[in-house]
Amino acid sequence: MVVAIAKDNYLTPQHAFADNTYIPAMSPPRYGQDITSGCRFRAPRGHSVGDSPSELAPKMLKLLGIFAAGDKTGMARRLFDDFLNTRRTAVEYFDDERLNTAVGNHPNINSFCNAVVSAPNSPNRTTGQLRLHQSLKNAQWDIKKLHMPTNLGVPALNLGSKVFSTRDFNNGLGLMINGVQYVYVIATHYHYDSNAKKYWLTLNFVFYDIFGLDDDDLREYGAASDSIIASPASVGITAWWQLQHQFGYFPLVTRAATVKEYEIAAE
Template identity: 25%
Template sequence: MAIIKKANNINIQVSNNYTSLSKISHEESGEVIIEATKQNLELSSQKRAILQGFGKDGKGDDGCKEGVIKVGNKLIGKAKREPGFGYDGTKAEDMFFADSPISSASIKNDPVFKLSDATLGAYLDQLMTSLSIGDMETVALEMADRFKNGTGGTYKSDILNKEISNNPAFTTYHNSFLAELKEELKKNSYDPSSMKTIPMNLLNFSSFWDKVSGLGITVHQVWSAKAEILDYSYNKCTKMWSGTLKYTFYDHFGLDWEDIKKHGEDRIPQYHTGDFFKAWYILQHYRSAKPFITEMERTVYLGGNSDRD
């Protein structure tokens, strides 16, 4: 028989001793052991789950004479460039539209350039559907429609957020950043308000699965990123710390001329894939379509003990 516990927020705080016994679980304050001896044990929470013991002194946040550090919101990580702009602070080339760049004047001689807006739009849709599946196909077509309609602004999607959260590339990325974050917390006595902003790398979705399932064509490599720590608390008595790490990633749904030089002759997954990329570029830089910023979020709940981190 399995034990299933589900709640919006689980917070078990213990002063002195705490024991909860059942046939298949055992929990204690000094060392919490949750064990299923038959079948499965599942603890599921949409919010954060905190199990905390305060030891012999029974000092919770209110009873800690040494003090408790609390930080509501602090920017702790940031990429080198801002959304919409290059490393030098100038507007990114793939965010320009209706600009007829001199660098791409040769595309006017391409047969694709003579096609109607409707046909170019159909080409873009075909590119999206050929490189996405399932819910990500819905996202890809939504993004294409926003682009063709000239809506601009910022696009957000719960589906896209979920796709990122389940992606192995994000797990690797998060583990790397978390290691840096823990080092900085140690250096600053577990006070995020004293930390310098950590330079962030860019998350890249380039696996074969990413390329065929949708993240490759809709995002590929994020353009910018930031990380914030929310609702952070560190108890100097118990040495326990916890908080929420919120990632925000940004990308541009638009093309620059380098994209066409790279993909303009593509023949995979379809023979005319290169023409589909050209259609995307022509709609943006020579017709009425408008690029936009894609904003993605991922939240991770953190916790630890400064004596054991």
């Protein structure tokens, strides 16, 4: 059962995209313009770094050398290859076991997961807020009566420097995801022992983001043209936007999952 949902407050949710693997009975996440694609004639401010997919794709791929040069797993390249696969006819999920591992081991993700539980023995707690432990206590440790916590902030995979291409902007995570748009927290196992005054909880955290761009991304990070003063990163961003919104390349929804187990005193 889903016991918590976190959502990016900056989202303008318009387009639903279901996940029948993890949350078939729930209302699906809804995304903004970055999940759309099309064949528009002109960019919002006339940005253009090429006139065909064959010209644009190599420029987008240069982003891998800038922000994923340290990715030894190949996960970032696999995501780019899936996006550039012209045989795709719709938005799809991108799942990758190496991505799951990287997300599950990330310091920001571990801090987020612990803060969502906010148990007395959690290394990271959200003081003064109603989280899973407090909700379970209010429900007298009956998880079926739990009221889902609200106002959960979403985590980001953004350690390091974009300018110097370090950490998440070298291992591919900042390029593949950076800011997470949704997190669904699913309880797969729960046992409460009234004698021991303790409970055991297994949670599956599922993280969602769009591997796609909207017009605001182009305005903020794009290049007006492929000139000598434009950075390769801004040219790559513009090429990406053009492929998605001028040549109809469908974005992907990156989906990463990690399981965490907890043994907590019921106090």
